[in-house]
Structures are given as C-alpha cells and as structure tokens.
Amino acid sequence: MDTARASQTKRRTRIQQEKEEAILEAALEVFSKHGFRGSTIDQIAEEAGMSKPNLLYYFPAKEAVHRVLIDRILDTWLDPLRELDAAGDPLPEIQSYIRRKLEMARDYPRESRLFANEILQGAPRISEELNNLKKLVDEKAAVINTWIKAGKLAKVDPYHMIFAIWATTQHYADFDVQVRAVLGKERSGDGRFEDAARFLDQLFVHGLKPDAG
Amino acid sequence: MDTARASQTKRRTRIQQEKEEAILEAALEVFSKHGFRGSTIDQIAEEAGMSKPNLLYYFPAKEAVHRVLIDRILDTWLDPLRELDAAGDPLPEIQSYIRRKLEMARDYPRESRLFANEILQGAPRISEELNNLKKLVDEKAAVINTWIKAGKLAKVDPYHMIFAIWATTQHYADFDVQVRAVLGKERSGDGRFEDAARFLDQLFVHGLKPDAG
DNA sequence: TGTAATCTTGACCAAGCGGTCAATTTTTGA
DNA sequence: TCAAAAATTGACCGCTTGGTCAAGATTACA
Numbered sequence: 001m002d003t004a005r006a007s008q009t010k011r012r013t014r015i016q017q018e019k020e021e022a023i024l025e026a027a028l029e030v031f032s033k034h035g036f037r038g039s040t041i042d043q044i045a046e047e048a049g050m051s052k053p054n055l056l057y058y059f060p061a062k063e064a065v066h067r068v069l070i071d072r073i074l075d076t077w078l079d080p081l082r083e084l085d086a087a088g089d090p091l092p093e094i095q096s097y098i099r100r101k102l103e104m105a106r107d108y109p110r111e112s113r114l115f116a117n118e119i120l121q122g123a124p125r126i127s128e129e130l131n132n133l134k135k136l137v138d139e140k141a142a143v144i145n146t147w148i149k150a151g152k153l154a155k156v157d158p159y160h161m162i163f164a165i166w167a168t169t170q171h172y173a174d175f176d177v178q179v180r181a182v183l184g185k186e187r188s189g190d191g192r193f194e195d196a197a198r199f200l201d202q203l204f205v206h207g208l209k210p211d212a213g
Numbered sequence: 214m215d216t217a218r219a220s221q222t223k224r225r226t227r228i229q230q231e232k233e234e235a236i237l238e239a240a241l242e243v244f245s246k247h248g249f250r251g252s253t254i255d256q257i258a259e260e261a262g263m264s265k266p267n268l269l270y271y272f273p274a275k276e277a278v279h280r281v282l283i284d285r286i287l288d289t290w291l292d293p294l295r296e297l298d299a300a301g302d303p304l305p306e307i308q309s310y311i312r313r314k315l316e317m318a319r320d321y322p323r324e325s326r327l328f329a330n331e332i333l334q335g336a337p338r339i340s341e342e343l344n345n346l347k348k349l350v351d352e353k354a355a356v357i358n359t360w361i362k363a364g365k366l367a368k369v370d371p372y373h374m375i376f377a378i379w380a381t382t383q384h385y386a387d388f389d390v391q392v393r394a395v396l397g398k399e400r401s402g403d404g405r406f407e408d409a410a411r412f413l414d415q416l417f418v419h420g421l422k423p424d425a426g
Numbered sequence: 427t428g429t430a431a432t433c434t435t436g437a438c439c440a441a442g443c444g445g446t447c448a449a450t451t452t453t454t455g456a
Numbered sequence: 457t458c459a460a461a462a463a464t465t466g467a468c469c470g471c472t473t474g475g476t477c478a479a480g481a482t483t484a485c486a
Contacts (some may be wrong), residue, residue, distance in 0.1 A: 013462075156416070163388075167380040179346075209366070211367055255473080
C-alpha cells in the first residue's frame with residue numbers, strides 16, 4: 001500500500017520518471033497504430049529504446065501500460081467540454097467548444113485513435129470510466145437546456161448535439177486516411193483543418209439552407 | 214485462371230455456396246467485435262459451426278475472408294451516396310441521404326464497425342478501394358457545387374459537408390457503447406435513432422441558432 | 427449401386443506472443 | 457570508495473495462433 005501510493009503520486013528516481021514516460025509515449029504511438037491486440041510488448045519496447053524485460057520492469061503487464069494511457073487521455077479529452085461555460089453566450093460557447101475539439105483532433109490524433117479503438121471494440125477496459133463521462137455530459141446537457149429554455153438556442157436534444165460535435169471533430173483524427181484519400185494530395189495539407197473549422201461553424205450555426213440574408 | 218473465375222462468378226456446389234456465406238456472416242460478427250488482429254480463425258470457425266481446417270478449405274487464409282467482407286461492405290456502404298440525385302431538390306436530397314445513412318448505421322452496425330476498424334488502422338488492406346471512393350465523392354461534390362451556384366444551398370465546402378454526414382451518422386454504429394453509456398439505460402432503446410434523425414434534420418438544415426420564425 | 431469428387435477434421439508444426447528469471451551492469455548515497 | 461539498491465537483458469517457458477496434412481466421411485452422379 002505504502003509503496004503503491006508512493007509510486008503513484010511521486011516517482012522515486014529520475015530514471016524511473018524518464019523511462020515510464022518514454023514507455024507511455026512509445027505505447028501511444030504503437031497502440032494508436034495497431035490497436036491493443038495488434039500491438040506487441042516487443043514493438044513498444046523497441047520504440048522506447050529498451051528491451052522487453054526492461055519495459056516489464058516498469059509496468060507489470062501490457063494491459064497496465066494501456067490503462068494508464070486510457071486514463072490520461074480520457075481526462076484531457078474531456079477538458080474542452082468542462083470549459084463550456086454556463087455564464088457565457090450560448091452560440092459562441094459552442095463554437096469555441098467545436099474549435100477546441102478540432103484543435104485536439106489536429107494536435108493529438110494518436111490519442112483520439114487510441115480512444116476510438118477502445119470504444120469500437122466495445123470498451124472492454126473502460127466501462128467504469130464511461131460513468132464519469134456520462135456524469136459530465138449530463139451536467140453540460142442541463143446547461144444547454146437552460147440556454148434553449150432562454151430562447152438562445154434552437155430546440156434540440158443536447159445529447160445528440162454533443163454527439164454531433166464529437167463525431168464531426170474526431171472524424172478528422174480517426175478517419176484521417178480516408179479524409180486524405182478523398183481530399184487528394186493537393187488538399188491534404190494543414191489547410192484541411194481550417195476548411196473544416198469554417199464548414200463546422202457554418203453548419204452548427206446556420207445549417208445548410210441558403211443564406212436568407 | 215479458369216477455376217478461379219468459376220469460383221468467383223458462380224459457386225460450384227450448393228454446399229460451397231452455403232458454407233462460404235456462413236463463414237462470411239460469422240467473420241463479420243467476429244471481425245467487427247475484435248478487429249482483424251484480435252480475431253482468430255478458430256473463433257470464426259466456431260461461430261460458423263465448423264472446424265478451422267474446414268474454414269480454410271473454403272478460404273485460403275484469414276486475410277482472404279476479410280478482404281471479401283471489406284469489398285462487399287464498401288460497395289453497399291456507398292449506395293446511399295450514389296442515389297444522391299442531381300435532378301432532385303437539394304435540401305430534401307441531402308436530408309434523405311442523411312436518413313438513409315442513419316438507417317444503415319442502425320441496421321448494419323457490424324459492417325460500419327468493421328470498416329471503421331480498417332480505416333482506423335490506416336487502411337492497410339484497402340488503399341486501392343479508396344480510389345473508387347474518391348472518384349464517387351468528387352462526382353457528388355460537383356453536383357453539390359452546382360446546387361450552391363444555383364443559390365439553393367449555403368456556400369459550404371461539399372467535401373467537408375459529406376465528411377460531416379458520414380461522421381454524424383456512423384457515430385451511432387461505431388461509438389454505440391459510448392452513445393448508450395451517455396444516454397443511460399432508459400434512452401438506449403431504438404428511440405435514439407429517431408431522436409438522432411430529428412436532431413440531424415434540424416442541424417443540417419437550420420443549424421443551432423434560435424428559430425427566427 | 428459404386429466410385430470419383432467433394433467435404434470434413436484430429437493431429438500436428440512453426441512462429442509469435444506475454445511474461446519470468448537469473449545473472450550482470452549501472453547508479454546511488456553514506 | 458564501496459556496498460546496497462536500482463536498472464538492464466539474454467535466455468527461456470508455456471500458450472496461442474495461422475496454417476498444413478493425411479486420412480476418413482459424405483455427396484454427386486453415371
């Protein structure tokens with residue numbers, strides 16, 4: 001118990017700190033590319049520049065590495081939603097939420113894909129964490145409902161609205177190969193995120209019907 | 214060559230026809246649940262009610278089964294987009310495209326997840342098929358652009374519009390566990406698809422800004 | 427009915443995998 | 457400086473996996 005707490009809250013040595021970080025970084029790279037079952041400890045160890053037994057000196061098992069990653073990711077992944085401010089102006093709040101989510105898809109695609117992989121497989125390793133997720137969404141859905149009641153937003157189901165935001169933004173990380181294949185080489189540069197941001201702004205505020213003026 | 218063609222175009226025996234179909238159905242079930250690497254031939258054979266060597270009597274390798282599935286899926290998956298009619302009314306055309314895609318997510322979630330799995334892993338087994346995908350999207354993007362030029366649709370990037378439709382609809386199949394976890398048990402019934410349809414209709418036509426009247 | 431073609435599977439193999447262990451090297455700190 | 461603690465790894469183990477093979481069961485058809 002004592003050692004367990006110590007190793008959780010405070011790394012003991014400099015080497016331990018560095019190596020655990022290197023392993024997690026390598027595991028993120030490998031897991032996000034091949035999924036949990038498709039990744040091997042040897043691959044991760046090689047990516048981290050160490051031997052397999054050495055990796056297992058820091059983490060008791062392959063799954064332990066994965067769990068730490070998932071926990072971290074889910075946490076940072078929800079930060080943008082946490083920032084949704086009930087006191088702010090509804091439409092701008094939602095627009096900036098979308099922008100932040102899109103920036104995360106751009107800057108942390110590996111994290112997005114690792115998480116997507118987990119959900120796609122039925123989330124066998126994170127049924128618990130999904131509860132926290134629900135709690136946060138319930139909370140923010142209530143906020144959105146007050147906005148709607150105040151006539152500051154169209155009457156929509158806040159849950160499906162959040163799903164739509166998640167889906168449209170994470171799509172650019174999770175389905176990156178498809179997006180690039182469809183856009184073609186010329187349009188696969190960084191500009192695609194700005195185009196996406198522009199489109200999503202229009203979609204979520206005004207929809208697709210022609211501008212009435 | 215001769216035998217190869219014969220087995221592709223016309224099944225030789227009744228048993229062959231039935232067993233190959235049973236294998237593909239079983240493989241769809243298993244692959245969509247565990248991904249390619251996470252699935253074993255034994256699992257698929259058991260699901261299909263036969264022995265592993267028997268399965269390998271009909272398909273030369275695990276990957277061959279997967280390839281046939283992917284080919285079929287990609288084809289039926291694009292049918293709704295093919296139906297997008299340049300001669301129709303823009304908004305209703307798009308609305309019914311969204312509805313059809315949502316119905317596919319509801320009725321064929323395994324197919325959606327299998328495909329998502331493949332793309333997520335970087336589409337190692339289908340770089341070729343992505344070309345056909347691009348061709349079709351280019352074609353339909355041109356149609357959408359004529360609609361925009363005619364003033365019948367807001368000025369948006371047709372590619373990102375199509376991405377948004379794919380993302381929001383397939384989300385209900387690919388991220389099903391997450392959707393159910395967030396909605397809670399009470400709202401995880403079939404009704405969620407009707408709610409989603411209603412929301413997406415509002416979103417894609419009018420956006421989220423309060424109804425002006 | 428009989429026999430050739432088709433179908434089926436238990437037993438097996440080699441490779442890959444997660445994880446262990448004992449032995450060695452490196453680092454730490456008095 | 458030097459011994460204890462921490463870090464590192466080659467060799468290894470048992471299990472799973474994709475795929476083969478030979479031998480037997482079933483089916484098709486003349």
